[in-house]
Amino acid sequence: MLPEQLIERCKERIKPYACEGFVYGKGPRHPILMFVGEAPGETEIENGIPFSGRAGKEFNHFLDHLGVTREDIFITSAVRSRPYKWGQPRGKEKRKYNRTPNQKEIAAHAPILDAEIAYAEPKVIVPMGRIAYWRLLGENPRMEEVTGSFITSPIRELDDWDKNTYRITADTYTLFPIYHPAAILYRRRLETAMYEHLDRLKAYLAIEKKDKSP
Numbered sequence: 001m002l003p004e005q006l007i008e009r010c011k012e013r014i015k016p017y018a019c020e021g022f023v024y025g026k027g028p029r030h031p032i033l034m035f036v037g038e039a040p041g042e043t044e045i046e047n048g049i050p051f052s053g054r055a056g057k058e059f060n061h062f063l064d065h066l067g068v069t070r071e072d073i074f075i076t077s078a079v080r081s082r083p084y085k086w087g088q089p090r091g092k093e094k095r096k097y098n099r100t101p102n103q104k105e106i107a108a109h110a111p112i113l114d115a116e117i118a119y120a121e122p123k124v125i126v127p128m129g130r131i132a133y134w135r136l137l138g139e140n141p142r143m144e145e146v147t148g149s150f151i152t153s154p155i156r157e158l159d160d161w162d163k164n165t166y167r168i169t170a171d172t173y174t175l176f177p178i179y180h181p182a183a184i185l186y187r188r189r190l191e192t193a194m195y196e197h198l199d200r201l202k203a204y205l206a207i208e209k210k211d212k213s214p
């Protein structure tokens, strides 16, 4: 799907940072939804399947609620490798922990997401959590203020591969930001709002389906 050369360049770009593995985004062209996460975790880099760990279970509930399957949608994230940090809880072995990707790591893999969006041309982009939101829209609002509503806006794409600066796309996109599934795991009180947001998205999908039927 994406040129292997582009992937290789991006793998080189992330080498200076504490990131490991590489998980490809997955999905068809012209999906109704493209979900954009943050970065894969330990499980994902082992099996190569996006959202297959703990957050993935929650993500699967989202898809069930929407009545879509993984085949219908595109799944990707801002960063395609696992950012890690070493840690050693008292009495336990030293091991790697997931961490949030930083701006340099996000820029290192930005051309991949740009190319995936250009290739897939999703009807709606669903940024999950603040990293995906910042990557695409360049802002860092409180997620409760922006989740669950449609936004029509240009997005950011990497402009200068050396300076890591972004430009704003000429095209306008439809986005529907939601909480990251991991946020629901850690803050169960977000669940009610989350499923209200998914209901809104589901209503939109139903209208789209109706419009398409003969």
Ligand code: URA
Binding pocket: 036, 037, 038, 039, 040, 041, 044, 049, 050, 051, 052, 053, 055, 056, 077
């Ligand atoms: N979080 C992500 O953003 N992607 C995954 O694949 C797993 C967790």
